[in-house]
Amino acid sequence: MSETRPVAVLGGGAWGTALAQAQAMAGREVRLWARDADTVEAINQRHENPRYLPGARLNPAVRATGDISAAVAGAGVVLAVTPAQTVSGLCEVLAPQVAADTPVVLCAKGIDAESGRLLSDIAAERLPRNPIAALSGPSFAVDVVAGLPTAVTVAAADVEAAAALAALISTPTLRCYSSDDLAGVEAGGALKNVLAIAAGAVIGAGLGASAQAALVTRGFVELRRIAASFGARQETLMGLSGFGDLFLTCGSGKSRNFAYGEALGRGAALEGMRLAEGVATAAIADRIARERGIDAPITQNVALILDRAITVREAMMALLSRPLKSET
Ligand SMILES: NC(=O)C1=CN([C@@H]2O[C@H](COP(=O)(O)OP(=O)(O)OC[C@H]3O[C@@H](n4cnc5c(N)ncnc54)[C@H](OP(=O)(O)O)[C@@H]3O)[C@@H](O)[C@H]2O)C=CC1
Ligand SMILES: O=C(CO)COP(=O)(O)O
Numbered sequence: 230m231s232e233t234r235p236v237a238v239l240g241g242g243a244w245g246t247a248l249a250q251a252q253a254m255a256g257r258e259v260r261l262w263a264r265d266a267d268t269v270e271a272i273n274q275r276h277e278n279p280r281y282l283p284g285a286r287l288n289p290a291v292r293a294t295g296d297i298s299a300a301v302a303g304a305g306v307v308l309a310v311t312p313a314q315t316v317s318g319l320c321e322v323l324a325p326q327v328a329a330d331t332p333v334v335l336c337a338k339g340i341d342a343e344s345g346r347l348l349s350d351i352a353a354e355r356l357p358r359n360p361i362a363a364l365s366g367p368s369f370a371v372d373v374v375a376g377l378p379t380a381v382t383v384a385a386a387d388v389e390a391a392a393a394l395a396a397l398i399s400t401p402t403l404r405c406y407s408s409d410d411l412a413g414v415e416a417g418g419a420l421k422n423v424l425a426i427a428a429g430a431v432i433g434a435g436l437g438a439s440a441q442a443a444l445v446t447r448g449f450v451e452l453r454r455i456a457a458s459f460g461a462r463q464e465t466l467m468g469l470s471g472f473g474d475l476f477l478t479c480g481s482g483k484s485r486n487f488a489y490g491e492a493l494g495r496g497a498a499l500e501g502m503r504l505a506e507g508v509a510t511a512a513i514a515d516r517i518a519r520e521r522g523i524d525a526p527i528t529q530n531v532a533l534i535l536d537r538a539i540t541v542r543e544a545m546m547a548l549l550s551r552p553l554k555s556e557t
Contacts (some may be wrong), residue, residue: 302326
């Protein structure tokens with residue numbers, strides 16, 4: 230793995246653009262693949278991505294292309310940054326284009342809805358010759374694109390590969406810790422989105438900050454149960470990609486998931502709102518919890534709210550009236 234080879238970023242949305250910007254600001258050669266021709270043009274000609282990060286000025290070293298093979302040719306690392314439910318298809322497209330030894334770092338936060346598997350499982354199947362890693366942690370694209378500091382975790386099954394990748398991707402403002410708990414890092418990042426919807430819904434429905442804190446805390450217990458069923462280690466879930474990201478997204482309207490939940494709670498129209506990853510994850514996490522016999526009532530109620538089977542207030546009443554037990 231050489232530090233002089235370009236970084237390929239696949240996905241011209243908010244997070245792909247922000248990660249490309251972070252790499253460019255650290256002096257690295259960056260090739261950003263976006264499928265939308267207007268986005269490619271805006272980035273190359275005007276150094277901006279008005280559709281996904283309006284107002285952000287991009288480093289001219291971020292070069293975009295609509296040709297995925299050109300983006301990944303000779304790259305030292307590939308960052309895959311399209312939404313979770315597109316990762317399987319992206320890996321299929323990538324397989325014949327990418328060199329066998331090039332690490333592919335998954336940056337989406339979700340669980341594959343069709344199979345109920347973690348994205349790294351899907352990627353390892355589609356790209357059997359490539360080292361697979363995941364990047365997750367508290368990091369709003371709008372913060373990272375502006376060069377504001379944060380820290381995330383880069384995980385891979387092999388501890389040395391994870392450390393080498395973390396060093397490769399780290400920048401002076403994006404500090405990358407490493408972990409060999411791939412399942413823990415991925416599951417924490419995916420499941421916190423469901424709780425961010427719940428937290429936003431509570432605020433939107435006017436149920437107050439105390440309810441928000443209680444719900445997020447009990448939701449974190451569920452997150453840890455469901456993540457454990459994927460093989461996650463508990464200490465990973467207490468770190469940046471678990472608690473850290475939960476803390477960020479469950480308390481800020483800058484979170485797309487929180488904003489989605491908040492609109493739901495207010496009874497506002499959801500049309501025109503951008504995809505919140507937690508919507509798909511709530512349904513699949515609820516299904517997984519049932520199949521595996523895991524008690525996850527908050528996840529279940531978020532899925533019901535998203536299905537319009539129950540209102541936010543009804544969900545809260547249902548949660549409050551469950552049989553009392555000691556806290557675990
Ligand atoms: N936004 C954030 O702050 C953060 C997001 N993430 C995660 O990163 C992932 C991506 O999120 P984000 O960048 O915000 O999403 P956006 O909605 O901002 O952008 C999604 C991008 O993916 C592209 N895309 C969608 N489907 C496909 C496809 N099938 N093939 C190729 N490209 C596709 C879209 O292209 P087009 O414009 O043509 O539709 C768009 O460029 C999510 O899993 C999210 O949870 C993680 C950390 C921070
Ligand atoms: O994952 C994120 C920040 O770490 C972004 O969260 P949202 O997708 O809810 O905006």
